[in-house]
Amino acid sequence: xxxxxxxxxxxxxxxxxxxxxxxxxxxxxxxxxxxxxxxxxxxxxxxxxxxxxxxxxxxxxxxxxxxxxxxxxxxxxxxxxxxxxxxxxxxxxxxxxxxxxxxxxxxxxxxxxxxxxxxxxxxxxxxxxxxxxxxxxxxxxxxxxxxxxxxxxxxxxxxxxxxxxxxxxxxxxxxxxxxxxxxxxxxxxxxxxxxxxxxxxxxxxxxxxxxxxxxxxxxxxxxxxxxxxxxxxxxxxxxxxxxxxxxxxxxxxxxxxxxxxxxxxxxxxxxxxxxxxxxxxxxxxxxxxxxxxxxxxxxxxxxxxxxxxxxxxxxxxxxxxxxxxxxxxxxxxxxxxxxxxxxxxxxxxxxxxxxxxxxxxxxxxxxxxxxxxxxxxxxxxxxxxxxxxxxxxxxxxxxxxxxxxxxxxxxxxxxxxxxxxxxxxxxxxxxxxxxxxxxxxxxxxxxxxxxxxxxxxxxxxxxxxxxxxxxxxxxxxxxxxxxxxxxxxxxxxxxxxxxxxxxxxxxxxxxxxxxxxxxxxxxxxx
Amino acid sequence: xxxxxxxxxxxxxxxxxxxxxxxxxxxxxxxxxxxxxxxxxxxxxxxxxxxxxxxxxxxxxxxxxxxxxxxxxxxxxxxxxxxxxxxxxxxxxxxxxxxxxxxxxxxxxxxxxxxxxxxxxxxxxxxxxxxxxxxxxxxxxxxxxxxxxxxxxxxxxxxxxxxxxxxxxxxxxxxxxxxxxxxxxxxxxxxxxxxxxxxxxxxxxxxxxxxxxxxxxxxxxxxxxxxxxxxxxxxxxxxxxxxx
Numbered sequence: 001x002x003x004x005x006x007x008x009x010x011x012x013x014x015x016x017x018x019x020x021x022x023x024x025x026x027x028x029x030x031x032x033x034x035x036x037x038x039x040x041x042x043x044x045x046x047x048x049x050x051x052x053x054x055x056x057x058x059x060x061x062x063x064x065x066x067x068x069x070x071x072x073x074x075x076x077x078x079x080x081x082x083x084x085x086x087x088x089x090x091x092x093x094x095x096x097x098x099x100x101x102x103x104x105x106x107x108x109x110x111x112x113x114x115x116x117x118x119x120x121x122x123x124x125x126x127x128x129x130x131x132x133x134x135x136x137x138x139x140x141x142x143x144x145x146x147x148x149x150x151x152x153x154x155x156x157x158x159x160x161x162x163x164x165x166x167x168x169x170x171x172x173x174x175x176x177x178x179x180x181x182x183x184x185x186x187x188x189x190x191x192x193x194x195x196x197x198x199x200x201x202x203x204x205x206x207x208x209x210x211x212x213x214x215x216x217x218x219x220x221x222x223x224x225x226x227x228x229x230x231x232x233x234x235x236x237x238x239x240x241x242x243x244x245x246x247x248x249x250x251x252x253x254x255x256x257x258x259x260x261x262x263x264x265x266x267x268x269x270x271x272x273x274x275x276x277x278x279x280x281x282x283x284x285x286x287x288x289x290x291x292x293x294x295x296x297x298x299x300x301x302x303x304x305x306x307x308x309x310x311x312x313x314x315x316x317x318x319x320x321x322x323x324x325x326x327x328x329x330x331x332x333x334x335x336x337x338x339x340x341x342x343x344x345x346x347x348x349x350x351x352x353x354x355x356x357x358x359x360x361x362x363x364x365x366x367x368x369x370x371x372x373x374x375x376x377x378x379x380x381x382x383x384x385x386x387x388x389x390x391x392x393x394x395x396x397x398x399x400x401x402x403x404x405x406x407x408x409x410x411x412x413x414x415x416x417x418x419x420x421x422x423x424x425x426x427x428x429x430x431x432x433x434x435x436x437x438x439x440x441x442x443x444x445x446x447x448x449x450x451x452x453x454x455x456x457x458x459x460x461x462x463x464x465x466x467x468x469x470x471x472x473x474x475x476x477x478x479x480x481x482x483x484x485x486x487x488x489x490x491x492x493x494x495x496x497x498x499x500x501x502x503x504x505x506x507x508x509x510x511x512x513x514x515x516x517x518x519x520x521x522x523x524x525x526x
Numbered sequence: 527x528x529x530x531x532x533x534x535x536x537x538x539x540x541x542x543x544x545x546x547x548x549x550x551x552x553x554x555x556x557x558x559x560x561x562x563x564x565x566x567x568x569x570x571x572x573x574x575x576x577x578x579x580x581x582x583x584x585x586x587x588x589x590x591x592x593x594x595x596x597x598x599x600x601x602x603x604x605x606x607x608x609x610x611x612x613x614x615x616x617x618x619x620x621x622x623x624x625x626x627x628x629x630x631x632x633x634x635x636x637x638x639x640x641x642x643x644x645x646x647x648x649x650x651x652x653x654x655x656x657x658x659x660x661x662x663x664x665x666x667x668x669x670x671x672x673x674x675x676x677x678x679x680x681x682x683x684x685x686x687x688x689x690x691x692x693x694x695x696x697x698x699x700x701x702x703x704x705x706x707x708x709x710x711x712x713x714x715x716x717x718x719x720x721x722x723x724x725x726x727x728x729x730x731x732x733x734x735x736x737x738x739x740x741x742x743x744x745x746x747x748x749x750x751x752x753x754x755x756x757x758x759x760x761x762x763x764x765x766x767x768x769x770x
Contacts, residue, residue: 284655285654285657285658287623287641287644287645287654289637290623290627290641291627292630292637292640293631295631295634298628302617302624302628305617305619305624306619308619309618309619378615379613379615380615380616380617380618382581382614382615383616383617385581386579386581386607386609387604387629387632387633388602388605388632525581525582525583526576526582
């Protein structure tokens with residue numbers, strides 16, 4: 001079994017971060033793409049390293065160095081939980097290569113363990129990079145003995161196990177529950193959205209606890225973390241009080257959870273996959289009158305169906321706009337009067353109100369379906385390329401879908417924000433105009449970048465939407481830079497904040513127009 | 527004399543690493559003709575087919591469909607053509623009927639003709655009951671049948687198929703041959719690649735053989751095969767480099 005497991009894992013590792021493709025590809029575009037992904041990945045890693053180090057040094061400076069181990073475990077676990085949850089659909093159940101793998105003379109447990117190991121390796125690498133600065137902060141602020149070092153190493157190795165299994169279990173339950181329905185992807189999307197909103201809620205609760213008189217609530221904070229996540233408590237006790245029984249419980253619970261999970265999933269593996277691959281089959285289909293649409297509307301309908309068919313695509317594109325909506329509701333009902341009074345007393349309320357359109361625009365720039373929409377055509381792109389319509393019509397349909405996703409929720413959110421804040425007439429006008437222009441801008445730029453850097457050769461939709469999709473990374477980067485720079489300018493030149501917002505809106509509108517003109521000249525080929 | 531529907535003149539395709547996939551290819555397919563395009567794997571068949579239907583760019587040569595340039599009047603040429611690739615991956619997230627209606631919208635099939643045309647072909651290929659199901663639930667053969675229905679429902683002047691018989695059951699293969707002949711009788715032309723030489727021999731009026739990107743035989747079936755079988759001729763021209 002061990003040998004087969006190693007062979008299965010080896011095949012998985014060939015696909016890790018596209019390194020094998022880079023080594024064996026003679027395509028320059030492929031190498032450039034990998035380089036861009038590498039740079040983007042390193043930037044994200046740099047950001048994580050900075051964030052992790054910063055958070056832990058804030059705790060250490062506040063005299064709360066004993067809270068750092070708990071913090072390490074909680075942040076590491078949340079990262080693993082979120083990353084695995086986003087990948088859980090198709091990671092273990094409903095594999096694209098299920099038939100091929102299961103037809104090999106291998107046991108279920110070998111297949112499951114090889115997939116788990118692969119997920120573990122990815123989570124471990126990302127988690128380690130993010131957590132090393134925190135460990136350095138902890139090490140430099142305390143005297144680390146050999147036994148402490150041993151505890152830290154084992155902790156880092158085992159921490160991803162429980163959150164990874166938790167996320168996979170949720171993912172499998174979602175697949176099991178929703179596979180009976182014809183509209184299972186919409187259900188998965190709904191469950192996933194609720195799951196992410198819950199995660200964000202928990203994270204924001206934890207952040208609120210941080211800022212509220214941090215020094216006084218240290219004990220409560222640690223207790224909350226430890227109550228919230230017992231494995232963190234076991235590790236803290238081992239590090240702080242050399243409680244080896246707690247540490248043994250942590251190690252044992254990780255291994256038992258892993259073995260129990262592998263055993264249960266391997267026992268039900270075929271049933272689970274049968275459910276995942278089973279489809280709703282209609283009976284006695286009657287062919288009636290068919291609706292007639294223009295090519296643009298037909299493409300738009302098809303594109304909308306695509307949006308709802310792919311959970312990760314829909315989640316990636318609309319979760320931030322849903323969060324904006326949630327924040328807008330909260331700002332109407334729960335905007336603390338004390339905060340607004342303090343901001344007014346400091347004389348920054350006016351500039352903040354002027355900047356709201358830019359802040360909302362920054363969020364709008366993260367919501368972009370177009371940057372992955374062309375890549376998602378994948379192997380079906382022959383249809384798009386062979387239908388008798390101009391390429392710009394295909395692009396227009398994809399841009400329309402993005403605007404359909406963003407604009408209704410955006411405009412409702414803006415109405416709520418207008419109710420929450422007392423804005424002048426000009427501020428109100430640009431509250432609506434600026435984010436709308438940015439929505440158009442990001443839709444067009446996302447389309448342009450995806451047309452320039454399409455990735456059709458994906459084996460899982462995840463890779464077209466998230467994992468190494470140059471167009472997606474570049475679109476978010478361009479959008480964030482072009483919305484963050486004006487915010488910085490407004491803060492630096494407060495007296496001209498309104499003028500800056502107006503100028504930026506006109507500039508973005510002009511860039512959008514030029515990008516669209518460029519888009520009209522592109523032709524699509526296989 | 528029948529009108530020329532597909533005309534490939536001096537077509538060459540060179541990839542970025544200077545590898546010539548196809549070199550100076552000349553093929554003509556007339557109205558009412560079924561033309562077989564045969565060759566080894568990697569001979570340049572799919573590259574030629576993709577260029578002919580306007581889904582792949584090319585640098586050298588001219589390709590005309592019903593007298594219109596594929597390069598200059600791409601949309602018009604596509605509206606006259608039905609194309610099915612060798613492995614027709616369809617949109618798995620929509621139902622069979624949604625796919626067919628999408629194709630009808632794209633090719634502006636009149637509303638009053640849609641249902642009857644879809645019914646005719648769906649019943650012929652025995653997938654009428656499954657049209658309400660998601661394409662992801664279809665077998666490989668059913669997807670091939672759906673792609674074929676999508677090709678026939680808009681009555682194009684030119685059909686370009688890459689291995690259309692792969693995955694079809696014997697009855698569907700038989701029916702496909704029948705509707706191919708019917709389409710040609712109505713004035714369309716069919717240009718398709720195949721590895722099944724017996725099918726090409728029985729079904730086609732004209733044939734072209736391509737080897738390593740070069741056309742080595744082209745003409746009517748009788749001209750190309752002479753007194754031999756198409757298989758014998760194919761082996762002869764491909765292995766010995768003999769030109770016909």
